[in-house]
Amino acid sequence: MSDVRQHAEDVHEQFSDHIxxxxxxxxGRLRTLVDEYKVPVEEARRSVTNHYLxxxxxxxxxxxxxxxxxxxxxxxxxxxxxxDLTAKVIELWEPRSDSVxxxxxxxxxxxxxxxxxxxxxxxxxxxxxGVYELRNVVTDEYEGRYxxxxxxxxxxxxxxxDLEVGDDTSVVEGALVxxxxxxxxxxxxPHDDCTRVLQNGRCNEHGEVEGExxxxxxxxxxxxxxxxxxxxxxxxTEGLTGISLEEAKEMAMDALDTTVVADEIRGRVVGTxxxxxxxxxxxxxxxxxxxxxxxxxxxxxxxxxxxxx
Amino acid sequence: MSGSQxxxxxxxxxxxxxxxxxxxxxxxxxxxxxxxxALLPTGERANRVFVVGTLTETExxxxxxxxxxxxxxxxxGTFFVYAGQYQPEAASVLREAETPAYVSVVGKPRTYETDxxxxxxxxxxxxxxxxxxxxxxxxxxxTAERTLxxxxxxxxxxxxxESPEGAPDATxxxxxxxxxxxxxLPVENYRRAVVEALESVxxxxx
Numbered sequence: 373m374s375d376v377r378q379h380a381e382d383v384h385e386q387f388s389d390h391i392x393x394x395x396x397x398x399x400g401r402l403r404t405l406v407d408e409y410k411v412p413v414e415e416a417r418r419s420v421t422n423h424y425l426x427x428x429x430x431x432x433x434x435x436x437x438x439x440x441x442x443x444x445x446x447x448x449x450x451x452x453x454x455x456d457l458t459a460k461v462i463e464l465w466e467p468r469s470d471s472v473x474x475x476x477x478x479x480x481x482x483x484x485x486x487x488x489x490x491x492x493x494x495x496x497x498x499x500x501x502g503v504y505e506l507r508n509v510v511t512d513e514y515e516g517r518y519x520x521x522x523x524x525x526x527x528x529x530x531x532x533x534d535l536e537v538g539d540d541t542s543v544v545e546g547a548l549v550x551x552x553x554x555x556x557x558x559x560x561x562p563h564d565d566c567t568r569v570l571q572n573g574r575c576n577e578h579g580e581v582e583g584e585x586x587x588x589x590x591x592x593x594x595x596x597x598x599x600x601x602x603x604x605x606x607x608x609t610e611g612l613t614g615i616s617l618e619e620a621k622e623m624a625m626d627a628l629d630t631t632v633v634a635d636e637i638r639g640r641v642v643g644t645x646x647x648x649x650x651x652x653x654x655x656x657x658x659x660x661x662x663x664x665x666x667x668x669x670x671x672x673x674x675x676x677x678x679x680x681x
Numbered sequence: 682m683s684g685s686q687x688x689x690x691x692x693x694x695x696x697x698x699x700x701x702x703x704x705x706x707x708x709x710x711x712x713x714x715x716x717x718x719a720l721l722p723t724g725e726r727a728n729r730v731f732v733v734g735t736l737t738e739t740e741x742x743x744x745x746x747x748x749x750x751x752x753x754x755x756x757x758g759t760f761f762v763y764a765g766q767y768q769p770e771a772a773s774v775l776r777e778a779e780t781p782a783y784v785s786v787v788g789k790p791r792t793y794e795t796d797x798x799x800x801x802x803x804x805x806x807x808x809x810x811x812x813x814x815x816x817x818x819x820x821x822x823x824t825a826e827r828t829l830x831x832x833x834x835x836x837x838x839x840x841x842x843e844s845p846e847g848a849p850d851a852t853x854x855x856x857x858x859x860x861x862x863x864x865x866l867p868v869e870n871y872r873r874a875v876v877e878a879l880e881s882v883x884x885x886x887x
Contacts, residue, residue, distance in 0.1 A: 547785070596693060601689075645816060671883055678872060678879060
């Protein structure tokens, strides 16, 4: 039950600068919801917070840490979490839609993550190289890759000084043992900022659409200890197989079937050893740098070890 | 999405001599689709393996429908690979392969008991690909290293079991314990196989 008291103190703390309210009053409201109406404590806290926001004539972004938690980028591993980040804007990308005000890459000492800032949220502009305290951003996930969305409740405060950005690059060395579904010549949703892969001509978000062709491999690279899922984009796929997006389209057109492309790719890559370097997105490693391991190997040291055991 | 969240089984590296001794299979859960494991005698479970060797012979041993058997030879022995109508891609590789050729096989261990009660271990392929000699040699060295790691872990477990203090479960190596219960196969056999395999690669490199 001290749990409710703790929440009451947190809420009180958030409003202490704005309105004159007693902790007991906050706790009383929480207890009514939790004890009498059996509302889960998190939901009760949300409701009580809204009550005081209204009373004070404030927006959620005006109070500190409104229900979100301070987090580091490497901790982001599920969608729809409200978190606070202190991060540096590493890159700003060109928004592909009018609904997006800014899009780019954030970094902190633990890694990097994509962010999107909606136009309708009407937030201050972030500049490249700037370090910001971002309160109340929401995590999102798409195909194993996480991002954060800035929204109308997000608080942005520029922080003095620089922030070291961590290297979340992985190196995977092993045999490509499988190519997963969704590899080869695929179609993506043409809607701005969507790019979802179509299933039978349908986008999960936008329904039936005229897709745009793309080429990729979703592969499993296995070193006998772990199986790593690796995504090769069109450029990396061409580097690996010699098949360009244009050639893949021609192959599919000649055969009146897109699956010939995946079959051809599978034949060229499965069973081959690779060294892959690239950033990790969720459970995937994005193949930025790929090297086929076709050189000679030295078993001398192992032989000495085996003989001396 | 939930299906794809399941952890993919790693492809173990094992030489043929050890693979063919892995006659004990087990499941770790009662669920219908629970994965099946073969117990490697160096103390590891294997639901999937990756092997590279020389495809020396292929033969259609099927009666009513095609059922291809391939012999894939590594420096320590022979893997028997069987592919039928449910492995159409692998079957077509075996049908069309020119022997001898280096091939890599990703597949699952399968056991069957013959009329006289011996248990044979074979490999049901998920994929077969023709590869080059460099890939074969890399696999031999990699497999040697993985096998030595397993042998060391097994011997460490044994040493603790036999120590007078009898530190129970100090290393928690449950597959070593399973090997101890199920097999009577000295791991020394597999160390010797590693030495032979490495010597064959070193010899060919000179």
